[in-house]
Amino acid sequence: MNKKVFVSGCYDLLHSGHIEFFKQASQYGDLYVGIGSDATYKEYKHRRPMFPQEERLFMVKNVKAVKDAYINEGSGVLDFIPTLDIVKPDVFVVNAEGGSDAKRQLCKERGIEYVELQRTPHAGLQARSSSSLKAELSKASESNAQTESCGIPTRLDLAGTWIDQPYVSQHHPGWAITISLEPTFEVRDRCGLSTSTRNMIKKIWPVKLPKMDPEMLARLVFCFENNPEREDGHISGAQDSIGICVPGLCRHYYDANFWPKKIENTNDEMTLRFLEEHLVMIPLEPRRPGCSVVEGKDITPAKVKALADAADACWAAILAHDLQAFASAYKASFNAQIAMFPAMVNPVAYGKPCPEASVEPYIQKYSAMPGVLAWKMPGAGGGGYLALVVEDAKAFAHEHEEAIELHIRRA
Numbered sequence: 001m002n003k004k005v006f007v008s009g010c011y012d013l014l015h016s017g018h019i020e021f022f023k024q025a026s027q028y029g030d031l032y033v034g035i036g037s038d039a040t041y042k043e044y045k046h047r048r049p050m051f052p053q054e055e056r057l058f059m060v061k062n063v064k065a066v067k068d069a070y071i072n073e074g075s076g077v078l079d080f081i082p083t084l085d086i087v088k089p090d091v092f093v094v095n096a097e098g099g100s101d102a103k104r105q106l107c108k109e110r111g112i113e114y115v116e117l118q119r120t121p122h123a124g125l126q127a128r129s130s131s132s133l134k135a136e137l138s139k140a141s142e143s144n145a146q147t148e149s150c151g152i153p154t155r156l157d158l159a160g161t162w163i164d165q166p167y168v169s170q171h172h173p174g175w176a177i178t179i180s181l182e183p184t185f186e187v188r189d190r191c192g193l194s195t196s197t198r199n200m201i202k203k204i205w206p207v208k209l210p211k212m213d214p215e216m217l218a219r220l221v222f223c224f225e226n227n228p229e230r231e232d233g234h235i236s237g238a239q240d241s242i243g244i245c246v247p248g249l250c251r252h253y254y255d256a257n258f259w260p261k262k263i264e265n266t267n268d269e270m271t272l273r274f275l276e277e278h279l280v281m282i283p284l285e286p287r288r289p290g291c292s293v294v295e296g297k298d299i300t301p302a303k304v305k306a307l308a309d310a311a312d313a314c315w316a317a318i319l320a321h322d323l324q325a326f327a328s329a330y331k332a333s334f335n336a337q338i339a340m341f342p343a344m345v346n347p348v349a350y351g352k353p354c355p356e357a358s359v360e361p362y363i364q365k366y367s368a369m370p371g372v373l374a375w376k377m378p379g380a381g382g383g384g385y386l387a388l389v390v391e392d393a394k395a396f397a398h399e400h401e402e403a404i405e406l407h408i409r410r411a
Contacts, residue, residue, distance in 0.1 A: 003029030006089035006112075008072065008080035009098065010036040010130075012049040014059050017121065017128035024117055025093040026065040033060050033069040034083035039270060040075055048269035048410070078102060084110070095119050151183040152201050152209065153409050154193045155243025156281075156378055156387060158318075159333035160311035162341065163254050163304065164237035171301040173255035174308025177315055178243030179275060180250070180409040190286040191384025192377060194240035200225045201244065209245065215263055218245035222259070247411040248272060251315055266319070267411040274321045278373075280393050280403040282366060287382035288357050291347035294380075299340050307336035327373035327389045334376035344381030362386055371396055 005028045011018055025031050035056050041049045049056070053071050060069040073082040077100070084092075084106075091113045094103060099116045107114040121127040160176035162168045181193075189195045201209070201221055209217065221241040238259050242252050248267035252260035287293070310333035317325035338344050347357045359377060366386055367375055374389040388403075390396045397403040 003090040004087055005029040005031045005091045005093055006034065006080075006084065006087050007031065007093050008034035008036070008083070010041050010049065011056050011060055012041070012051055013130050013133050014056070014063075015128045015130070015133055016125050017119065017130075019063060019065070020120070020122045020125075021095060021117065022063055022065040023122075024120075025115075026067075028091045028093060028115065030067040031065055032083075032087045032089060033066055034072045034080040034087075035060060035069060036079055037071050037073070038273075040072065040079045042269055043075065044077065052273070078106065081106075091115055093117060152198055152205070153180045153244050153247075154183055154187045154195070154198055155180055155240065156193065156279075156406070157239060157243065159314035159330060160251075160307060161239070161333070161337055161379065162237075163307055163311070164239040164252070164258070164260070166254075166256050166258060168299055168304055168307075168340070169254040170256040171299060172304040172308050173253065173261075174304070175251040175253050175311045175315065176237075176239045176260075177249070177251045177311055177318075178239055178246075179272075179406075180244060180247050182407040182409050184407050185281075185404050188283075188286055188384070191284075192287075192379030192381060193384070194236075194244060194379060197221065197225055197236060197240040197244060214246040214265075215242075218242045219259070221245060226258075247409045249275065249318065249408070251311070269410075270321065271319060272408045272410070274323075275318065276406055276408060277393050278323060278326070278389055278391070279406050280388050280390055280396055281378070281406065282362070282386040282388065282400075282402055283404070284359060284362055284385060285357075285383050287347065287380075287384055288349060288354070290349045291343075291354060291357055291382050292349070293341055293343045293347055293382045295348040295351070296343050297341050303336060303340050306339070307333060310336050323373070323389075323391070330376060330389050331374040334374075337376070337381075341381070344377055347382040357383065359383060359386070369400075 005025055007025050022031060038049060038053045057069055057071055060066055070083045072079040089112060092107050093115045096116050096118050104114050155178045158177040160174055163174045164176050187193055187195060218241040222238050226235045235258060242250060246265050248265050249271060250265035252263045254260050310329050314329035314333055317329050345359050347354050363375055366372055366388060371391040372388055376387050378385050378387050393405050397405050
């Protein structure tokens with residue numbers, strides 16, 4: 001029976017150096033590989049991996065020299081200990097740079113042979129390391145960025161919509177929750193994705209947002225869009241500029257003012273992936289000219305409190321990665337919105353009901369589909385998109401070609 005050999009690492013950007021290391025380690029016996037989880041990678045390297053743990057596991061498992069591979073369930077530099085308990089290896093192999101007294105001592109305590117290998121490239125190939133490869137990619141990316149447009153982001157509101165208007169938050173303070181989205185799809189006008197704000201930004205920065213403090217940038221955009229000479233007298237809510245300019249997941253607290261009292265955001269990779277894995281958008285017809293979503297509004301303290309409570313629950317559920325609680329709060333927030341603004345779903349055109357512009361049929365259609373847990377209209381509603389919480393975004397998009405998967409902008 002062959003000896004069991006164990007190695008552990010992150011193996012992001014799998015390259016020829018990794019393959020050669022696996023090949024050399026497998027000469028000691030059957031090779032088993034422990035792979036650092038996404039959470040451990042971020043904790044240890046202070047950034048997200050290029051490839052998620054499932055993809056890294058798939059790649060490593062399919063390397064010829066590897067017998068089997070596992071995601072390490074532990075944390076820190078010894079995150080592989082739970083995997084060690086599963087494999088029960090005879091030999092632990094590390095490269096010289098990855099060796100440590102802690103690993104050597106652990107092997108001694110467990111009666112495992114400890115082997116350090118020098119980093120050597122395969123014959124005829126250039127020496128490779130993940131750090132040098134990432135440096136080269138970063139350099140190439142910066143070069144490409146000078147000639148390519150990365151596009152102006154847009155935003156999707158998740159909960160608390162309308163509370164950024166003082167005539168709403170004066171009844172009860174609360175949070176609005178937004179995510180900044182990469183423009184990987186056609187961002188259409190009058191569709192609830194703050195295109196008026198986005199178009200204003202393009203007047204100043206046509207290609208991409210400037211590199212500066214996101215909150216200060218959002219305030220500048222807000223002031224530019226809502227200049228004193230604006231003829232229509234309308235003041236756009238701050239959630240649009242904040243949602244676009246502040247990357248990741250963001251919430252902003254309003255209390256009878258146009259600008260929030262406080263702004264909080266997170267770029268936690270696992271949280272952003274949780275949202276990406278469970279959110280899709282369905283394109284609808286844009287909101288029709290002349291359609292109003294504020295006619296017939298009925299704003300009361302109790303209804304605004306329901307909106308604020310739903311946003312609180314939504315934020316907590318997202319941070320906990322609790323899908324059922326997220327869907328429940330997401331739906332509760334939308335129900336609170338339409339309780340105050342029923343024309344979000346059944347718009348009024350030129351002062352009269354406009355049944356042909358109703359989005360009710362779309363809600364009924366998609367809410368009944370398997371895998372759909374919650375739904376809402378982005379922004380002011382009245383058309384544009386239906387934003388769904390689903391059990392599996394990728395699977396849903398595969399089954400429904402009209403569905404758009406979302407990519408949240410990272411910091």
